[in-house]
Amino acid sequence: MDLLGDYTLRMVALGSGILGAVAGALGSFAYLRRQSLVADALSHAALPGIAVAFLLTGSKTPLPIMLGAAVAGWLATLAVRLVVSRSRVPYDSALGMALAVFFGLGLVLLTVIQKRPDAAQAGLESFLFGQAASLLRDDVIVMGLLGAASLGVLAVLWKELKLLAFDGEFGASLGRPVRRLDGLFTLLLVIAVVIGLRTVGVVLMSAMVVAPAAAARQLTDRFAPMVVIAAAIGVVSGVGGAVLSSVVPHLPTGPTIVLVLSAIVLAALLGAPRRGLVWRWVRLGRLQPSAALDPVLMHLYALSRQHPDEPDHGHGLAVLRTMSPAGADVERALGDLEARGLAQPVGDGLWAPTAIGRREAERTLRRQTGGEP
Amino acid sequence: MDGNRTPALEVEDLTVAYSDQPVLWDVDLTVPVGDKMAVVGPNGAGKSTLVKAALGLVPAVAGEVRVFGRPFVRGRGEIAYVPQRAGLEWDFPTDVLDVVTMGTYGGLGWFRRPGKAERERARAALDEVAMSEFERRPIAQLSGGQQQRVLLARALVQSAPILMLDEPFQGVDAPTERAIVAVLDRLSGEGRTVIVVHHDLQTVPEYFDSVLLLNVRAIDAGPVDEVFTEDNLRLTFGGRVGVLAQLAATVDRAR
Numbered sequence: 001m002d003l004l005g006d007y008t009l010r011m012v013a014l015g016s017g018i019l020g021a022v023a024g025a026l027g028s029f030a031y032l033r034r035q036s037l038v039a040d041a042l043s044h045a046a047l048p049g050i051a052v053a054f055l056l057t058g059s060k061t062p063l064p065i066m067l068g069a070a071v072a073g074w075l076a077t078l079a080v081r082l083v084v085s086r087s088r089v090p091y092d093s094a095l096g097m098a099l100a101v102f103f104g105l106g107l108v109l110l111t112v113i114q115k116r117p118d119a120a121q122a123g124l125e126s127f128l129f130g131q132a133a134s135l136l137r138d139d140v141i142v143m144g145l146l147g148a149a150s151l152g153v154l155a156v157l158w159k160e161l162k163l164l165a166f167d168g169e170f171g172a173s174l175g176r177p178v179r180r181l182d183g184l185f186t187l188l189l190v191i192a193v194v195i196g197l198r199t200v201g202v203v204l205m206s207a208m209v210v211a212p213a214a215a216a217r218q219l220t221d222r223f224a225p226m227v228v229i230a231a232a233i234g235v236v237s238g239v240g241g242a243v244l245s246s247v248v249p250h251l252p253t254g255p256t257i258v259l260v261l262s263a264i265v266l267a268a269l270l271g272a273p274r275r276g277l278v279w280r281w282v283r284l285g286r287l288q289p290s291a292a293l294d295p296v297l298m299h300l301y302a303l304s305r306q307h308p309d310e311p312d313h314g315h316g317l318a319v320l321r322t323m324s325p326a327g328a329d330v331e332r333a334l335g336d337l338e339a340r341g342l343a344q345p346v347g348d349g350l351w352a353p354t355a356i357g358r359r360e361a362e363r364t365l366r367r368q369t370g371g372e373p
Numbered sequence: 374m375d376g377n378r379t380p381a382l383e384v385e386d387l388t389v390a391y392s393d394q395p396v397l398w399d400v401d402l403t404v405p406v407g408d409k410m411a412v413v414g415p416n417g418a419g420k421s422t423l424v425k426a427a428l429g430l431v432p433a434v435a436g437e438v439r440v441f442g443r444p445f446v447r448g449r450g451e452i453a454y455v456p457q458r459a460g461l462e463w464d465f466p467t468d469v470l471d472v473v474t475m476g477t478y479g480g481l482g483w484f485r486r487p488g489k490a491e492r493e494r495a496r497a498a499l500d501e502v503a504m505s506e507f508e509r510r511p512i513a514q515l516s517g518g519q520q521q522r523v524l525l526a527r528a529l530v531q532s533a534p535i536l537m538l539d540e541p542f543q544g545v546d547a548p549t550e551r552a553i554v555a556v557l558d559r560l561s562g563e564g565r566t567v568i569v570v571h572h573d574l575q576t577v578p579e580y581f582d583s584v585l586l587l588n589v590r591a592i593d594a595g596p597v598d599e600v601f602t603e604d605n606l607r608l609t610f611g612g613r614v615g616v617l618a619q620l621a622a623t624v625d626r627a628r
Contacts, residue, residue, distance in 0.1 A: 032465060088392070159478055159486065166465050166475070169456055170527075173428050174479035175448015221511035223467045312517045312546045346516055347548035354516075 012132045012199075013242040015140045016257055019196045020234025022147040023205075024212035025154060026192050027234075028227040029185065031213030032165045036206070037092055038077075038186070041099040043193045043205035045076030047106025050127050050197070051113060060124065062139050066146075066194045069202075073190040076102050103202075130201035130254030132242060143195045150191045153184070161185060162223060199238075200254035207258045208234065215265040218272035237261035283340065294364075296333040297342055299323045300353045301361035314350025379442040381406045381535050381566035382427070387436030389419065389426045396422045400436070400591045404568060404583075406534075409561040410594075411571040411580065414587035415610050420570040421457065423587060424537045428454055440535065450479050453533035455524050457540050463512055469523050470508040473498055476530030498526040503552055518549030525553060535566045542573060554580055577601055 030039050049072025053064045076098045083094040110125060123131065154161065163171040164181050172178040189209070196205045216230035241257030270277050299320055307313035320330045334351055337343035342357035353361060384402040388395065397419040404410055412420045425431045427438050429447055438445040440452065453476070473495040474487045481487060499505050502522035507515070515523065521541055528536055536557075542550050557567050561582070571577065577584055578597050586592040586600065586609040593600045593608075 032462070034462075156484060159475075159481075160483065163475060163478060166467065166472070167456065167461055169425075169430055169460075170454060170475065171478075172430050173447065173452070173454035174531075175446075176478075217466060221466050221468070221513065223465075223471070226466045310517075310544050310546070312544065312549075314546055341514075344516055346518060346546045350546070350548075352516070352546070 008133060008135075009242065009246045011135045011137060011140050012246065012253060013239045015135045015143050016132060016199050016238030016242045016253070017235045018140070018143050018147045018238075019192075019199050019208060020212070020236070020238030020257075021231045022150055022195055022234075023192045023208035024216075024230035024232070024234025025151060025227050026188050027209035027211075027213040028216060028230045029154075029161055029165050030189060030209055031217065031230075033185075035189075036210040037095045039189055039193070039209035040206035041076055041080070041095045041102075042073040042186075042189055043196070043202045043209075044099045044106075045073050045102035046070070046193055046197065046202050047127065048072050048102055048109055049075075049106075050202075051106055051109035051124070054113060054124060055109070058118075062142055062198070065127075066142070066197065069197055070190050070194050072102060072106075073193055074187070077186050077190075106202075126201070127197055128201045128203050129252065130196070130199045130204065132199045132245075132253035132257075135198055139198055143198075146191050146195055150188045153188060157181070157184070200257055204254050204258045207261060208237075211258075211261050211265045212237070215268035218268040218275045233261070233264055237264060294333070294337070294342075295324060295328075296320060296330055297337055297353065297357055297361055298364065300337075300343055300351060301358055301365075304353055304358065312346050312352050314346035314348070314352045316348075316350050320351070378406060380404055381408070381441060382568070383437075383439040383442075384423075384427055385437040385439075387423070387426055387438070388434045389422050389431060389436075390434050395589060397426060397433075398590045400587070402585060402591060402594055404566055406566055407561055407564045409557060409567045409569075409580070409582045411569050411577050411584045411597075412587055413571055413574065413577060413584055413609070414592075418588045418609075420587055421539050424454070424539055424568070424570060428452060428537065430454075448479065450531060450533055452535045452537055453528035453531040455528045455536065455538040455541055458517065458520050458524060458543065461520075461524075463515070463520060465512060467512055468508070469499065469504060469510050469512060469515070470495055472512055472523050473526045473530055476527040479531060494530050495526070498529040499523075501529055501556060502526045516546070518545040521545045521549055522552060525556060529556070533565075536560060536568070538567070538569045540570050540572060542571065542576075574606070 027039065030036060046069035049068035049070070050065050052072070053068025054060060057064045080091070080094045080098045083089050083097070084091050089097070113124060123134070126134070160171070160176060160181055163176065164178060164185065168178045168182070192209060193202070193205050196208055200208055212230040212233040213226070215233050216226045219229055220226050237257055237260045241260045242253055244260065245251040245253040245256040268276070273279055300315065303315045303319065304313060317330060324330050334343060337357065338345070341354060342360060343351055343353050346352045380403045382402070382404040384400055387397055387400040389397040400423060412423060414420050422431060426433045426436070427445070429438075429445070445451070470492065474491055476498070477487055477491040477494060481491070496505065496508065499508055502525050504519065504522050504526060507519060512520070512523065525538070525541065528538070541553050545553070557569070557580070561567050569581070571581070578601060581597055583594065583596050584601050585594040586605050588609045593605050
């Protein structure tokens with residue numbers, strides 16, 4: 001325990017924090033581009049690169065290992081592109097194949113290396129789940145430089161990468177080299193993986209990329225805040241996990257970081273305002289007893305079913321009044337539905353159910369009829 | 374119209390294939406300046422592909438695209454593109470004004486951020502499509518018609534001389550359809566050229582000056598009252614299987 005003095009904890013916390021910030025920020029872009037699997041494939045694919053780097057240099061010095069991991073990750077993305085362009089294999093399957101092949105190769109190489117008599121190989125398997133406690137000052141400096149560089153690129157190319165994430169085709173129509181931007185972004189993800197090698201390892205790395213973004217998306221409807229929140233969640237989990245694992249004996253750092261992160265994600269999925277499950281339950285709870293009292297929503301839904309191709313086809317107050325019993329306050333009911341996000345005005349005094357409204361109406365129908373609407 | 378003016382858009386011998394299937398075959402098209410043209414054809418006729426290939430968004434096997442007499446190069450701000458609404462990720466965390474401001478990115482270059490001037494232009498475009506009051510609304514909370522107006526505003530911000538719209542009337546409410554038609558009329562009145570992939574045959578004569586009838590090949594193109602005939606429509610919408618089989622055979626021979 002003497003070895004785990006302040007210095008170690010400081011290094012571990014700093015390294016994990018850097019990883020959290022970079023993975024969280026980059027992960028937001030990857031998450032919005034539906035590239036979560038890319039992060040997973042990239043990190044798993046790093047393993048054979050680590051093994052080959054060790055075989056070539058005979059040591060575990062950070063730079064060659066990181067370089068090997070980066071090259072292997074990059075090769076994996078090239079392989080995926082080649083498979084997708086030369087065959088009919090879909091993108092996600094190609095990613096899965098690359099992940100399995102590269103990771104499998106890495107495990108084989110690792111086993112071969114461990115059978116060797118020399119002692120230098122000891123601990124190479126720590127790159128699987130990370131061994132943050134062994135982080136040295138030099139490691140952290142390299143991680144910090146890489147992290148600063150990738151966050152710098154992110155800041156400079158902010159609007160280009162945002163365009164790529166939201167509507168790459170439109171970006172291309174503006175004359176942006178979308179393919180090269182895509183390649184650059186993949187490179188940034190590779191760097192994030194490299195930063196995480198010593199801390200959480202190749203297996204848990206994808207969680208560091210995907211999970212903060214998933215939680216941040218629950219908490220905001222704006223882009224820049226999402227990236228910042230994701231980075232902050234990454235930092236909090238990194239530092240929190242590091243501290244926790246140093247306080248509790250025998251707790252491995254990498255997995256602890258991921259567990260702290262998972263707790264945050266779970267809390268966000270459940271408790272986030274508007275998007276969280278609890279919020280939905282509460283709102284549905286409010287809805288449930290009044291569902292029968294919301295005939296206006298059911299009428300709107302019934303009317304909208306007449307126009308299955310035009311979900312926004314609206315209907316006027318007059319129609320809804322005709323359908324409702326005399327004296328019913330249709331206008332107030334509509335206002336109430338709008339406030340709950342179940343119906344919306346579509347112009348010209350016309351109203352239509354929202355997607356949520358349609359879903360709730362269908363659910364009510366199913367409850368009433370016990371079958372499909 | 375005056376035939377000696379340089380056309381806004383010329384497409385020559387444009388051929389596009391997806392995994393060896395021809396999607397567009399040897400399409401020629403000339404669109405005069407200020408024209409309001411509908412691109413009409415059955416599903417799978419290559420309407421969207423024509424727009425994307427003209428913009429260089431999908432690779433062409435062969436063909437040439439000229440804009441105002443010059444070979445087309447993206448990034449000169451000559452063509453503003455409105456993609457299909459359904460192809461976008463509307464759960465993206467951003468608001469209406471931000472999406473419209475993306476239309477100014479082309480003129481901003483790589484490293485400049487949009488500032489007050491860009492946002493003002495975006496607001497003006499939002500005003501044109503009657504969406505001003507929604508500028509801070511998250512795009513996830515928009516109706517289909519509102520989404521379409523936002524995409525149109527994003528194209529208007531570019532002040533491009535040519536606009537290409539892919540199915541802007543698909544699944545929108547009547548007020549939105551009227552608003553879009555009004556904007557297109559105004560644009561063509563200003564001498565801008567508008568090319569619209571359109572699926573509703575009935576409204577073609579009302580909304581457009583000219584029409585391209587497309588079914589993998591260009592069946593015919595020109596002023597609506599000359600080209601939009603029953604015979605041409607039958608050629609375009611009937612006998613599709615035969616045309617494809619014929620083309621497939623031609624491609625096989627060419628390989």
